[in-house]
Structures are given as C-alpha cells and as structure tokens.
Amino acid sequence: MRILLTGTDGQVGGALRPLLAGHGTIIAPSVAEFDLSKPDALAGRLDDFKPDLIINPAAYTAVDRAEDERELAFLINAKAPEAIAQWAASRRVPLVHFSTDYVFNGSGDKPWREDSPTGPLSVYGASKLAGDVAIAAAKGPHLIARTSWVYAATGANFLRTIARLAGERKELRIVADQIGAPTTARAIAAAITGIVVPNLANLNDLFARKGGVVNLVCAGETSWHGFASAIVDGLRSRGLALAVETVVPIATADFPTKAVRPGNSRLDLSRLKADFGIATPAWQDALARELDAVKPLLA
Ligand SMILES: NC(=O)c1ccc[n+]([C@@H]2O[C@H](COP(=O)([O-])OP(=O)(O)OC[C@H]3O[C@@H](n4cnc5c(N)ncnc54)[C@H](OP(=O)(O)O)[C@@H]3O)[C@@H](O)[C@H]2O)c1
Numbered sequence: 001m002r003i004l005l006t007g008t009d010g011q012v013g014g015a016l017r018p019l020l021a022g023h024g025t026i027i028a029p030s031v032a033e034f035d036l037s038k039p040d041a042l043a044g045r046l047d048d049f050k051p052d053l054i055i056n057p058a059a060y061t062a063v064d065r066a067e068d069e070r071e072l073a074f075l076i077n078a079k080a081p082e083a084i085a086q087w088a089a090s091r092r093v094p095l096v097h098f099s100t101d102y103v104f105n106g107s108g109d110k111p112w113r114e115d116s117p118t119g120p121l122s123v124y125g126a127s128k129l130a131g132d133v134a135i136a137a138a139k140g141p142h143l144i145a146r147t148s149w150v151y152a153a154t155g156a157n158f159l160r161t162i163a164r165l166a167g168e169r170k171e172l173r174i175v176a177d178q179i180g181a182p183t184t185a186r187a188i189a190a191a192i193t194g195i196v197v198p199n200l201a202n203l204n205d206l207f208a209r210k211g212g213v214v215n216l217v218c219a220g221e222t223s224w225h226g227f228a229s230a231i232v233d234g235l236r237s238r239g240l241a242l243a244v245e246t247v248v249p250i251a252t253a254d255f256p257t258k259a260v261r262p263g264n265s266r267l268d269l270s271r272l273k274a275d276f277g278i279a280t281p282a283w284q285d286a287l288a289r290e291l292d293a294v295k296p297l298l299a
Pocket residue numbers: 006007008009010011012013030031034035036037038056057058059060061076098099100101128147148149150151155185
C-alpha cells in the first residue's frame with residue numbers, strides 16, 4: 001500500500017504522518033516535489049508516485065492573505081484538488097481531502113450539516129468550496145472531511161498566538177460572537193486514521209457507499225473568546241507565569257479583518273458517528289492534551 005500524504009509540514013499532515021506509519025509506504029513529498037500551485041504538473045508526479053491512496057491536507061490556509069492572492073488560493077485549493085481527483089478517479093484510487101466551515105455564510109445558530117447550503121464569505125472559503133465541488137464532479141471514491149478552527153502544539157495557530165500574547169500583555173481582546181469548535185490536528189488525524197486504517201483493503205467500497213463530505217470537528221462549541229480564556233486558564237494551571245490579567249470579549253465589528261468570517265461555524269457531527277462510528281473528543285479535553293504538549297515548548 002503506497003500512501004501519498006501531502007502537507008506533512010502542516011498541522012493535519014504532520015499529525016497524520018506518525019499515525020499512518022506502519023500501515024504502508026508513506027510518500028510525503030516536499031512542496032517543491034508536489035507543488036499544488038502548479039496543477040498541470042500533478043498528474044505526471046502522481047504517475048511517478050503510483051499511490052494506492054491519496055490523503056491531501058495541503059492547502060492555501062492564509063485566510064486574510066487570500067483576499068489579495070485569489071489566483072494562487074484557487075490554484076492550490078481548487079485546481080490542484082481537481083487535478084488530483086481526476087487522476088485518482090480514472091484509476092479508482094481513493095482520495096481523502098479536507099474542507100472548512102468557511103464554505104458557509106455563518107447565518108443562524110444551527111449546526112451546519114454536510115448538505116446545508118453553502119455561501120462562502122471569503123476568497124479562502126470560495127476556493128475551498130470550489131475544490132470540494134471539483135472532487136465530487138470527478139466522481140471517484142473520495143472522502144472530504146470538513147473541519148474548523150484547527151490548531152496544534154506546534155505551528156502558527158490560535159493556541160500559539162494566545163500563549164505568546166498572554167505572556168506579553170495585561171489585556172487580551174478576543175472576538176466573542178463567532179461560534180465554532182476548536183479542533184486539534186491530533187483529533188482530526190485520529191479520526192481519519194480510525195476510518196482509513198481498518199478499511200485499507202476496501203476503501204473504494206467504503207467511499208462509494210459512504211463517501212462525500214463528512215463533518216469532522218471536536219465536540220461542543222465555544223467562541224474565540226471562550227477558547228482564548230480556556231487557553232489562558234489552562235496555561236496558568238500548568239504553572240506558566242503569564243502577564244495577562246483579563247480576556248475581554250469583543251464583537252467581530254470591533255476586530256476588522258481583511259476576510260469576512262462566519263458567525264456561526266457550528267458543524268453537525270451526526271454523520272461522522274452514524275456512518276463511521278467515530279466520536280471526537282470534547283474540545284476542552286482535546287485542548288487539555290494539547291496544552292500538556294505545548295507547555296515544554298513554551299517554558
Ligand atoms: N487551519 C485551520 O484552521 C483550518 C480550518 C478548517 C479547515 N482547514 C483545512 O484543513 C486542511 C489542513 O489544514 P492545516 O491547518 O493542516 O494547514 P497548514 O498547517 O497551513 O498546512 C498546510 C500545508 O500545505 C502546504 N502547502 C501550502 N502551499 C502548498 C503548495 N503550493 N504545494 C504543496 N503544499 C503546499 C504547506 O506547506 P508549507 O508549510 O511549506 O507552506 C503546509 O504543509 C486544509 O485543507 C485546510 O484548508 C484548516
């Protein structure tokens with residue numbers, strides 16, 4: 001079993017790599033060796049790699065910068081997945097890909113289901129949605145895990161940003177009217193491994209029956225303010241000396257960003273449980289595990 005895994009320097013790809021090791025030959029190309037910004041070259045590279053399974057967490061994830069780099073975001077997030085999916089579909093090679101809560105317009109307060117109407121508010125969201133649509137159109141065996149608010153003990157993410165700012169500032173002002181589920185790359189990788197590894201011999205059948213989009217986030221919900229407060233409390237209870245005294249809730253309108261973000265990022269987890277038997281950890285439990293992992297890196 002030859003498993004092509006992209007984005008291994010990123011959060012989800014980095015978490016998947018050790019979990020997949022031992023279940024096949026992992027082909028983990030560098031960006032230069034498999035550059036998603038050059039979609040026309042990908043089929044040739046795939047011919048060389050000859051994967052039996054493709055897992056593609058690599059993406060253009062700079063949400064605000066994408067507003068100024070629309071073409072590059074669409075090359076990496078839409079055209080590249082399209083090229084990979086077409087190559088995979090023509091050879092019946094199963095493809096696992098990743099999507100985002102930013103495909104939704106954020107209205108209301110109900111969790112989004114996999115078939116809820118999309119309406120991206122940002123270039124990043126639109127580029128990711130175009131990738132999801134192109135993969136479905138290729139009609140090969142595929143699974144698209146739709147996730148949100150991804151972080152890990154390493155890398156550039158909200159946990160690391162709050163940990164740094166909490167060491168420097170007395171007051172943090174954090175958006176409290178965007179609601180979603182902070183999700184560790186570790187939890188995503190565990191769920192994907194739980195779906196893929198027991199079914200390596202019959203992934204085509206599985207994805208033909210139960211493929212398409214599946215929501216994959218940690219359980220529960222909070223705001224960015226709730227998440228930041230839990231990070232600060234968790235760091236302090238682990239003995240880290242912090243400068244921060246208050247975490248002030250603010251409105252999205254008080255923290256303008258280049259890209260518009262959805263207010264409601266809740267994702268319904270029913271399908272993950274019903275079709276794949278996977279229950280993800282509560283976001284607070286996943287955070288506790290990640291804080292244990294991040295502590296030695298901050299001290
Ligand atoms: N991060 C989030 O909050 C979030 C939320 C919802 C959904 N998602 C989705 O979840 C998936 C995994 O995200 P993540 O957080 O693991 O992303 P990440 O940490 O930003 O990692 C992305 C990876 O893609 C690679 N990459 C970027 N441009 C590339 C190119 N032109 N060719 C090949 N590789 C390239 C990056 O390499 P370099 O590091 O070398 O640039 C990096 O290894 C993505 O599909 C993302 O859209 C993420």
